[in-house]
Amino acid sequence: MIEGDLVSLLEADAAAEDETIKRYLYHKTLTDDEELLSLLDRIIADERSHYKEFLDMIEELSTEAAEAETDSTEEEDTSDEESPPGLTPAQAALLQESLEDEYTSVLQYLYRYFTSRDGDEFEDYAIDEMKHMGWFAEALADSNIQPKLTHVAREIDNHEQALKIELSREEETIEKYSGARAKFADEEIKDLFELALSHEKYHADGLKREIVKQEKRSGKRFTIGSLRRK
Numbered sequence: 001m002i003e004g005d006l007v008s009l010l011e012a013d014a015a016a017e018d019e020t021i022k023r024y025l026y027h028k029t030l031t032d033d034e035e036l037l038s039l040l041d042r043i044i045a046d047e048r049s050h051y052k053e054f055l056d057m058i059e060e061l062s063t064e065a066a067e068a069e070t071d072s073t074e075e076e077d078t079s080d081e082e083s084p085p086g087l088t089p090a091q092a093a094l095l096q097e098s099l100e101d102e103y104t105s106v107l108q109y110l111y112r113y114f115t116s117r118d119g120d121e122f123e124d125y126a127i128d129e130m131k132h133m134g135w136f137a138e139a140l141a142d143s144n145i146q147p148k149l150t151h152v153a154r155e156i157d158n159h160e161q162a163l164k165i166e167l168s169r170e171e172e173t174i175e176k177y178s179g180a181r182a183k184f185a186d187e188e189i190k191d192l193f194e195l196a197l198s199h200e201k202y203h204a205d206g207l208k209r210e211i212v213k214q215e216k217r218s219g220k221r222f223t224i225g226s227l228r229r230k
Contacts (some may be wrong), residue, residue, distance in 0.1 A: 007061050014054035021047045038205040045198030052191065056070055087143045091184060095136045096148060098180075098196075101173060102133035103150040108166060116159060121210075125203050132196045139189050160214045170204040 014142055024044050087095070109126035113119045137147040156162040177197040181190045 003184065007058055007065075008063070010058050010197050014051055014058065017051040017054060021051065034205070034207045035209060037187070038202055039202050042198055042202035045195055049191065049195050073174055087140070087145065091189075092140060092143065094180060094183060095140050095189075096145075098142070098176070098193075099133055099136040099147055100134065100150050100152075101169075102129045103149055105129040105166075105169065105173075106133060107151055108162075108169075112159075112162060112166070115157075121206055125206070128199045128203070132192075135196070139186075160211070160218065163211050163214065165209065167204060167207040170200055170207060173200050174204060 004067060008030045021044055024040055024047065028040050031037065047103040106126050109122045109129060113122035116122065140147045156165065174197065177193050177200060180197075184190050184193075
């Protein structure tokens with residue numbers, strides 16, 4: 001039976017996440033398999049996000065407990081407290097653009113999943129993109145900005161061509177998200193982009209492997225240069 005107060009249990013959860021991260025990092029030293037390394041990177045990024053969430057919950061509960069111990073009859077002077085800064089127009093535009101890109105990716109990956117014979121990974125990618133879409137929409141809504149749901153999804157019947165287009169889009173997204181953290185002061189939004197970035201890198205690695213398989217079947221050769229000429 002698990003016993004203990006909530007903070008103690010959360011501290012144990014955080015410690016377990018930390019140990020798990022260290023174990024997965026050690027796993028990476030034991031293999032040269034690119035597919036496995038890519039998967040481990042994605043899992044480690046998720047675990048680091050969980051670890052930080054536990055720490056945030058612990059801090060919040062500890063703060064609430066400390067405040068509860070203060071004399072409730074004392075009035076706090078909040079006149080000098082600063083409200084959290086809102087989004088600048090440029091930040092809001094970046095979040096909205098990212099939201100639209102994620103919406104497009106959801107539809108594109110679901111279409112690939114529905115139309116390909118062995119595309120279970122596309123369903124997984126779509127689920128990841130749904131999460132990103134929700135994160136960015138919530139970040140906008142938290143600043144009283146109405147998220148807009150628009151997309152530019154296209155139906156492409158040629159599977160190999162569609163994979164190359166998706167890879168190109170993923171690489172553009174990776175470049176954009178790589179620089180996004182520096183554009184925000186809000187640590188939560190920074191973390192959202194960081195986690196989304198790890199997922200996009202995982203998708204790109206998977207798409208590259210799938211393109212290689214497709215081109216081996218068709219006898220074509222895949223190069224980065226051939227992608228850029230598309």
